[in-house]
Amino acid sequence: MDYKKMVDKLEEELPEKVRNRLKERMEEEDLNKEEAQKLIKNTKESYKKARFEAGEAFGVVAAQSISEPATQMTMRTYHVAGSAQGVEITQGLPRLIEVVDARKTIKTPSMDVYLEDDFNNEDGAKEVAKNIKETKMGDVASEDRVDLLNLSIEIDVNSKKLEGMDLDLEDVVGKLNKGRRKYEAEIEGEAIKIEPKDEDISVRELQRMKNKVMGKHLKGIKGISQAVVTEKKGSWMIQTLGTNLKKVLGVEGVDPTKTVSGDPREMQKVFGIEAYRNTILKEGHKTIKEQGLDVDIRHMMLVADMMTTDGEIKAIGRYGVAGEKGSVLARASFEVTVRHLTEASIKGETDELNSTVENVIINQTVPVGTGMYEVSYEPKK
Amino acid sequence: MSDVFLNGKFLGTTEDPKEIVEEVREGRREGKIPKEFNVRHNKDEDNIQINTDTGRVRRPLVIVEDGDPKLKDKHIEKIDEGEMGWNDLINEGIIEWIDAAEEEDLLVATTEEEVTEKHTHMEIHPASILGINASLIPFPEYNRGDRISYGAKMIGQTLGFYSANYPLRADTKSNLLAYSQTPLVTTQAEEATELNKHPAGQNVVVALLSYKGFNIEDALIMNQKSVERGFGRSYFFRTYDAEKKRYSGGQEDEIKIPEKDVRGYRSEEAYSQLAEDGIVPPEVEVEGNDVIVGKTSPLRFMGTGDFVTGIQNRRETSITVRHGEGGVADKVLLSENEDGNKLVKVTLREQRIPELGDKFATRYGQKGVLGLLEKEENLPFTKDGITPDVILNPHAIPSRQTVGQMLEVLAGKTGALEGKKVDGTAFTGKTNEDFKDKLKELGFRSDGKEVLYNGETGEKMEAEIFQGIVYYEKLEHMVSNKIHARSRGPVTLLTKQPTEGRAKEGGLRLGEMEKDCFIAHGASMTLKERFSSDEVTLPVCKKCGIIADEDEKTGKAMCPMCKESDVEEVPMSYAFKLLLDELKSMVIYPKLEVEEAV
CATH class of the missing domain: 2.40.270.10 (DNA-directed RNA polymerase, subunit 2, domain 6)
Known part of the structure; x- marks a missing residue:
């Protein structure tokens, strides 16, 4: 039986996934020709039924399906203390708004870093996390003193922490002495001594210098303040607070095919608009799901598609999707009425009355459902 | 050095604030200083506030001295026998009135057992923590x-x-x-x-x-x-007022059963409950929308063409029973108000049996x-x-x-x-x-x-x-005060849409979100029907796209811009017509492109 040939004929009617599954089942059951054709017929019918019918207002259905649970989220957005082992990420309604508003800066940017097979174990993950997390001078210092007599700074280093970071004193001094600077760092016993080049430095300046030294970057990737290793079903990953996707993708041991950022805009910059769409989809759906609510992912798909069809990012709302509606009346009925009416009268816009809101305003049938067609005709078969 | 304030005004300074406070308190208890005085030493800001003015909330407390409440059994006995009263307790310095500021410095015991050396006052009864209504609740x-x-x-x-x-x-x-x-x-x-x-x-x-x-x-x-x-x-009483107003030009309202040629005359039945003087007599049963005081007023604008000879040029302004209410006229009060106008007050009584x-x-x-x-x-x-x-x-x-x-x-x-x-x-x-x-x-x-x-x-x-x-x-929430339904009814003048609220016999609004539900179900025709409350059919000029004027006599429509009568009858919501009018008033020309209906 050539199932493949039979299925391939359906290329225009059924999507690839359905076709593959159909072929698999046929092979499993080892159907004869008649049975196979019956299965194909039934599949086609079921597929047709599962699709939206012409005139169905799926936009409104999607909006209602997302916003009804979202109203419940307002009341229930509580703070889960110490969740995800230390990394606290914006959740609930604020996060959902942030995603669909296409915010330029998000409240708590974070990344999910996945690992290559060689590093997919506890030690490997910890190793990568160590390399990713940004370490500053202040993180390894145990005590600091400003020597007012000699006008110098002394920093005691916590050797345990240092060891944990795979650094030694010489590395630290080396890093401190990198680039243009107004001081010279050197090892003095167990501590680091910092001598200003300017001998007549004021105490205030010295204080400022100390703060600068403490903030000096020693190791890791800038912008990533936390990296927490977690395990899920035997697979290890790292959650971070702060993002720098571009740099992290280059770190040894990181799986660049899976690693993502929670900041959709960053995903767009690194991977492009399709990645942006997928991030909206994934993050939006995840946020709702985390709250224990069940929203069909296809509603989120519609939202994500609306935001990205142009290849450019459009927010949901006045400055994005809603603001670019074709109808003057529809725009005017949604926020800033006067501005839209004035602009429309200056330009001499025409409202074709093609959509719902404008037809509700003048009380005509809305071109949706039963109001979709004026005359229907079924040709004889 | 502490500042001393009397009713918020600076009075002077003192070296020994404690003494002043003590002295005022002593004086108040002995009756040398009026008992309305309240004094407080604010240690944080180091000043003394003496308040004697009105509007302070004060409460009585039993004075405690050296761990000993001044209210003794002998006093209680005397009170029981009626020999002593509230004022005696205050005058004898057993109980004093404390305001919110003075209370800050005190240590008040809730019960007699609790009193120690440190306490300055004692509650009369621990239940005084409760307000009036809360203290009516047992246990x-x-x-x-x-x-x-x-x-x-x-x-x-x-x-x-x-x-x-x-x-x-x-x-x-x-x-x-x-x-x-x-x-x-x-x-x-x-x-x-x-x-x-x-x-x-x-x-x-x-x-x-x-x-x-x-x-x-x-x-x-x-x-x-x-x-x-x-x-x-229970019984529900509502009083209706009617005033016989006087207008310029010597005209005035008349309280009587209106004549039939009065403008806005109701049906004869509506006036059937009135006595000869135009007012319902007591113990007469009335229903909603019945007239209880018959009244007519002169026309609002005399001589503006409204005036027609041969008939009464007055309008009906009777007082009617509220829609949905009713009952029996309980009492009728005839009086005069401050302007010297005749005033009629009719109180209706309605029996409310639990339902x-x-x-x-x-x-x-x-x-x-x-x-x-x-x-x-x-x-x-x-x-x-x-x-x-x-x-x-x-x-x-x-x-x-x-x-x-x-x-x-x-x-x-x-x-x-x-x-x-x-x-x-x-x-x-x-x-x-x-x-x-x-x-x-x-x-x-x-x-x-x-x-x-x-x-x-x-x-x-x-x-x-x-x-x-x-x-x-x-409780005062009864169904008969709240029940409300409507099929047809009054509309607002401006938008021709149904009125809002029970008192105006209004409609129940089908709101924005409800509208979305109809759309989501694809029920386009149902949606149109529900929103048709203010639908009008207007002639629109095919050339200018502007709503044409209709000649009242001939019934012919004429475009006000091109003076032609090539129009198409277009059904639309009155609210939309209003929007067009408002745009026109702001010198915006909203042109409707109309086609012949199929």
């Missing part, structure tokens, strides 16, 4: 605080015998409970506030029982017979609406033949933890059987043990439960039912 210390708050709030909504001179009063709106009773389980505050002289509730037999499911979700089941005997019956949906409550925030009026013979009964007046659902109790109400049942039961009121003032330490023995003596079970028999089958109920006397309040 409050056995309840959760929020329930007491709810209960206190609802006391403010109860119907009662609000004033003894109610037949003489002309309140715009008032309710009067028939057969009001003082509570069997009471507090000392009830006597102090004289609420026992104008009570607001009734003592009824309450069974804690689920019955046929009609008391689900906090609903109540009531005994039809107890309602017929007067439980929950399904009326709201009732106990004093513990246990509110509910009437769910079923059951015939007495179908209700459960005891061996003595007692049927409950109210059946309360037991689900109302555990989550709300109103233990006080359980105590009230026991206390009420003993009170009713002994014929005595029971004191339930807060913090007096009464427990259920106090009622157990009494109930047993009186021939009842000590736990307040009783064996009941099913009223319909006569079978003994498997469980003993907790039953006793509870004070029930009827």
Whole structure:
């Protein structure tokens, strides 16, 4: 039986996934020709039924399906203390708004870093996390003193922490002495001594210098303040607070095919608009799901598609999707009425009355459902 | 150096603030300084505030000196014998009035046992922590605080015998409970506030029982017979005003039955209840929209073409009964107002017998609406033949933890059987043990439960039912004040859309989100129909796209811009026509492109 040939004929009617599954089942059951054709017929019918019918207002259905649970989220957005082992990420309604508003800066940017097979174990993950997390001078210092007599700074280093970071004193001094600077760092016993080049430095300046030294970057990737290793079903990953996707993708041991950022805009910059769409989809759906609510992912798909069809990012709302509606009346009925009416009268816009809101305003049938067609005709078969 | 302020104004400075405060206090207690003086040494800002002005909240406290309250047994004896009064206690420096500022410096003991050397004052009674309404609730210390708050709030909504001179009063709106009773389980505050002289509730037999499911979700089941005997019956009074106004040009209103040629004349029937003087006589029954004071006024603008010779040029401005209300004319008051105009006040009285949906409550925030009026013979009964007046659902109790109400049942039961009121003032330490023995003596079970028999089958109920006397309040939220429905009705002038609100017989709005539901279902035609309340069909000029004027005489439409009559009749919402008009008024030309309808 050539199932493949039979299925391939359906290329225009059924999507690839359905076709593959159909072929698999046929092979499993080892159907004869008649049975196979019956299965194909039934599949086609079921597929047709599962699709939206012409005139169905799926936009409104999607909006209602997302916003009804979202109203419940307002009341229930509580703070889960110490969740995800230390990394606290914006959740609930604020996060959902942030995603669909296409915010330029998000409240708590974070990344999910996945690992290559060689590093997919506890030690490997910890190793990568160590390399990713940004370490500053202040993180390894145990005590600091400003020597007012000699006008110098002394920093005691916590050797345990240092060891944990795979650094030694010489590395630290080396890093401190990198680039243009107004001081010279050197090892003095167990501590680091910092001598200003300017001998007549004021105490205030010295204080400022100390703060600068403490903030000096020693190791890791800038912008990533936390990296927490977690395990899920035997697979290890790292959650971070702060993002720098571009740099992290280059770190040894990181799986660049899976690693993502929670900041959709960053995903767009690194991977492009399709990645942006997928991030909206994934993050939006995840946020709702985390709250224990069940929203069909296809509603989120519609939202994500609306935001990205142009290849450019459009927010949901006045400055994005809603603001670019074709109808003057529809725009005017949604926020800033006067501005839209004035602009429309200056330009001499025409409202074709093609959509719902404008037809509700003048009380005509809305071109949706039963109001979709004026005359229907079924040709004889 | 401390600054001294009198009523917020700077008075001077002192080196020894303590002494000044002491001196003022001593003087006040001895009667040298008026007792309205309150003094406080604010140590944080180091100043002395003396306040004597009005508007401060003050409360009386017993003075304690060296750990010894000044109020002694001998004083209490004298008070009991009537030899001493409140003013004597204050004049003798036993009790003093303290304001909020002065209280800051004091250490007040709640009970006599608590008093130590350090204390400066003592509460007269620990229950004084409660406000007026909250202190009317018996056994409050056995309840959760929020329930007491709810209960206190609802006391403010109860119907009662609000004033003894109610037949003489002309309140715009008032309710009067028939057969009001003082509570069997009471507090000392009830006597102090004289609420026992104008009570607001009734003592009824309450069974804690689920019955046929009609008391689900906090609903109540009531005994039809107890309602017929007067439980929950109240009267609603509303006073309508009519003023005989005088206008410029020597014209004035006339109070009489309007002539038939008056503009806006109602049907003859509407005036049928009026006496010759144009006012309803007392004890005449009226319904909603009936005229109770017949009145006509002169036309608003004389000589503007409205005036027609040969007929009465007056308009009808009668006072009518509100839509949905009615009753009997209780009293008619004829008087004159401050401008010397004749004033007519008619008070209507309406009997309100409990009906399904009326709201009732106990004093513990246990509110509910009437769910079923059951015939007495179908209700459960005891061996003595007692049927409950109210059946309360037991689900109302555990989550709300109103233990006080359980105590009230026991206390009420003993009170009713002994014929005595029971004191339930807060913090007096009464427990259920106090009622157990009494109930047993009186021939009842000590736990307040009783064996009941099913009223319909006569079978003994498997469980003993907790039953006793509870004070029930009827709240002012009654269905007859709220019921509302409309099919057709009045519209607003501007938009031609239905009016809003019950008082204006308004429609129920199909809002933005409801609209979305119709769209989501694809019910386009239904949506159009629902929004057709303000639909109009207007002629639109095919050339200019502007709404044409219709000639009243010929019925022909003419475009105001091109003076042609090539128009198309277009149905649209009046609101949209209004939008077009408003745009035109702002010099924007909204052009409608119309095609011939298919």
